[in-house]
Amino acid sequence: MTGRDSTDSRDTGFNDGELDHRLASVWSTPPGLWGALSSVDHKIIGRRYISTAFVFLALGGLLALLMRLQLAQPEARFIGPDRYNQIFTVHGTNMMFLFAVPVMQAMAVYLVPLMVGTRNIAFPRLNAFSYWMYLAGGLLLWIAFVLDTGPDIGWFAYVPLSGPQYAAGKRADIWAQMITFTEVSALAVAVEIVVTVFKQRAPGMSLDRIPLFVWSMLVTSFLVILAMPAIMIASTSLILDRLVETHLFNPAEGGDVLLWQHLFWFFGHPEVYIIFLPAVGMVSTIVATFTRRPVFGYLAMVMALIATGVLAFGLWVHHMFVAGLPRLGESFFTASSMAIAVPAGLQIFCWLATMWAGKPIFKTPFLFVIGFMVTFVVGGLTGVMVASVPFDTQVHDTYFVVAHFHYVLVGGAVFPLLGAIYYWFPKLTGRMMSETVGRWVFGLIFAGFNLTFFPMHILGLRGMPRRVYTYQPEMPWSALNLFISLSASILALGFLLFFIDVIRSARSGAAASSNPWGASTLEWATSSPPPPYNFARLPVIGSLEALSDQSTALPVATGLRVDRRELLVSSVVEAIPEARESSAGDSIWPLWAALATTATLIWSIFTPWAVVWGSIPVAIALIGWFWPKGVPEDES
Amino acid sequence: MKDSATLDLTDLPSHGLGTASVSWWGTLAFMLIEGTGFALSIVVYLYLMSLAPHWPLDAAPPDLLAGTILTALLIASLVPNIFLARWARSQDLLKVRIGLIVMSLLGMAPLILRVFEFPAMHIKWDQNAYGSIVWVMLGLHTTHILTDLVETLVLTCLMFSRHGDNARRYGDVSDNTMYWNFVVATWLPMYACLYWVPRL
Amino acid sequence: MRVASALLISAVASGCSGNQSALDPHGAPAIHMEHLIIGIVAICTVIWVVVMVMLGVALLRGPRAAADTAKSEAWLAMTVVAAVAATVIIIAGLTIASFYTTRDIGVPKSDALTITVRGQQWWWQVFYAGADATPGFQTANEIHIPIGTDVHLRLESADVIHSFWVPSLAGKQDLVPGRSNSMLLRAEKPGVYRGQCAEFCGLQHSHMAIMVVAEAPADYDRWAASQRGDATMPADPDAAAGRGAFLAKPCAACHTIRGTAANGTTGPDLTHIGSRLTIAAGLAETTRGSLAAWIADPQTLKPGNNMPMVPLTSAELQNISAYMESLK
């Protein structure tokens, strides 16, 4: 059943206006609530995902402020130990699982299809499902927290503290089940991204012409695919130990408590690169645009991404240096952890070379990149410090480590992310953010961040453990803690200003042209914001810098149908067109499937039978999702 | 910027098959995810074994009968499965229908045998860590048989419906056969681990 | 209750600290670590400064040549390669340095003085092994060691994971349920070294301190001898009355006082509680006032800890506190 049915209609026969009209009628999400709930447009879902993640950032940040309030003075009675433990657990869990990982994937959901020149992400309904699952997981955690049953076991939930014996009630189950939600959604997005990048690239975009951000998301998605099963096994085992009395982590019955740590960190270490690598891609993109030249050493950058991804699986034990493993093994993990400095350094040096050879333009996104360079190198170097076993036995579980990971997470990932928001905001909303406010935002956040977190290194070396709800007045930590807490308010002010700028600009910012920064990647080849079908005609790629030559016309491909959602499937290596393929239409079934899954997962905190009974509605929803409806997209 | 048409896609097939299909790649990606999960469960088994003073913990090694028949059955099911894949590729509706019915039955049979495998372990999940990991592994694999069975049944219904004779459906059938191969392939190391490692 | 909190405030304000800093080392392991820490931090600071200088120059350097590209690209590539090579060399050096430091710290020898520390939510149970003639003994929240000798700590846990960390003497090591870890502890000069549980262990992880008292061998021997002995009958009549009250009240169900009928094991051994520097894992200095405050209302001072409030009349409270204080 190939090609030329006489009935179908192709884009070749229309002029531009008519084509836009035809495509819009096929690809648009219908207005109204129902339309919004059933939309599978990657841009709508991506925007939703990003906004939700930023709401979680704000909420997690507010928790951080509560912690800082409590720690501002010794033996403060503002927050008790029970609430404080919930607060830092929810802060960490929220920031890692509900903000940092999802926001990076969300940026990819929005940008990757545009950057590879296709009309929607692969498996658009899975994408919708993924968002609903993510939202449900976030609500589960936060509603539990508001009801004072938030998890209180730390973001890595070590057994036996999180096990059946020492964590009574449902708090630990809520943590573990929230993991399941975010796992499912993260894995779904990872699969979509991999397949989109492998199979839906614009004709001619061979592997060596893929934009660096897309490469970074590809590697990240593989990390998700290979790392998340470990936490899946771990959290499921924890739930089983708690719910049906298995003994996987119970040393009295042949289980082992360090097994949990191995499984958690086998996931947990790659997790930090799942957060960091997308940021690297953002930095590369912004650097290229604001130095007016391609990033120096494309191949080296790609190799560095892949090397980081591979090495990421060989480092997990560096989180367990004081757990009592054999010293010889630990030395190996010192070496492998330090080895990560090589690809990281390579990237830093390539960006420096790019800046050296380019003509820097100091706009807000670029300022954030500079802030990133300054702070990330600090965080990376403290990472190298804690990779040394003897060094780490002094600073492990102290504020030194808290300083390390905020430097890499905030300096290394949130700074690039904020830069990316300033950079891609015009594409996301069709409006520019304010350059003036942006400079203030950068200044406040940069200064506030360093003032807040740098002193934590000193606190750690001077003996202050992490995860303490208070400390005694005779310890010499009060002054620095007060300083840190005051500085955190500068940081908070910066974030507040950022949120204000976002909301204000989204409503009344200056209108953006299709390519306001003069960038060279494909998302700028279409209008801001892009039409529902992204590109009226799919671009054809002839070089790494897709839009570098802006004087001539953009080469495009024609011949796709306009009476159904159709996009192009191309080969993995060379991106040679292989088939025209339909892309699923809007559907409410992903929402039903997510609701059924949510009900099952939450119910299963209480009884294992939930899995049996809950699988029925889940199966019904999935059948409804996949059953053909006789629409043109179901044909071949 | 003006567009200039340089490539005509009119003659491309309107649906990709095999490696030209996104769902093929999607299936592969999910297999990678689940395969990692299976591998990790085996690692956990071996890890617990390495810590135990003796293995299996407080239980005799599992009885071989049910598990071995199941293994043989799974391997045998590959033959009709491969035929089904071939028929799906040649889009032969009748044979595909027959093949799907056979595969549905071959999806149910192991579930019956599985019922006997759990008692053959001589241990319950809540007795000790050995029992826990054994039940977890069996459970994990059973869910995969079960989900594939449901998928096969749904596809069988589809192929008897008016939506059946369609390249897209044939693609789904062939992806489903690929997934069954995966379910069989992952069982083999698990079988070796569950039944033979305790006898070493 | 008002009395209790007033007492608490005075007790806490005068609390005793001791050193607790990796940068103030007084034991061989910690000294080796401090050298390593200073070395690595210095090297990394230099690296950071160099990178920042490169960044500054790259961004701010003057007018850029238009298009002598091929040559300058080659030059840039050389520089990047050189920088990567330098990175490799430096991290190899750091790896070797940390390997040697680990080796220098060494592991405890089998004939070393062995002390078993069992972590409990949220206090430390301590066992000194006996030798042929001398019996061992138990204490809590305070370890005494002779200076200048390697001490072998055996670390175990009764419930969840804790971590033993006295930064001025050595790095930390976890106490893992179902496992037994060991570490080497050593002090070069007499002093009180404070440590604190470093692995999150629940509600009162913040108040799980331990004191290591390092003293000259003769002092240490005297201390050990006195700890080995049973509690003696107090001479002071208040304290004697307190002894009676203690044994009559639920206290005895949880605490052991060797030489009396009290042999509970839920809480710390109190045989020589009066000789310890602090009570309740570093919460307050041991004084009659702080003891009274603690016994009167442990849940306000250390919310969530495993000692309940036992209703006592104020006379009983006074007497028991006097008794506790007398248990030197």
Ligand code: HEA
């Ligand atoms: C974005 C997240 C992110 C990133 C990128 C990193 C990067 C690194 N991290 Fe970090 N890490 C975390 C997030 C991250 N980490 C988190 C969240 C935790 C704590 C979890 C918890 O306990 O809650 C943690 C904890 C952690 C530990 C455990 C500490 C402990 O608990 O005691 C260790 C130990 O080895 C470590 C090491 C490293 C190393 C070696 C790198 C390297 O990748 C850094 C490489 C970069 C550079 C080195 C800088 C650039 C290079 C140059 C300029 C070249 C020149 C350099 C040299 C010659 C050295 N990290």
Ligand code: HEA
């Ligand atoms: C990406 C991850 C991320 C981010 C961004 C942050 C951000 C911050 N973190 Fe967090 N942190 C973690 C990840 C992160 N953290 C993790 C993983 C842990 C370990 C948890 C554990 O031990 O289990 C941790 C632990 C941790 C601790 C240690 C707690 C303890 O051990 O007891 C502290 C203490 O100061 C802290 C502080 C902060 C501060 C001040 C910020 C600031 O940067 C926050 C700044 C942001 C704001 C202040 C929000 C501003 C918003 C508004 C003003 C509202 C506007 C609202 C609208 C418009 C809707 N964090």
Ligand code: CUA
């Ligand atoms: Cu014990 Cu923290």
Ligand SMILES: [Cu+2]
């Ligand atoms: Cu790590």
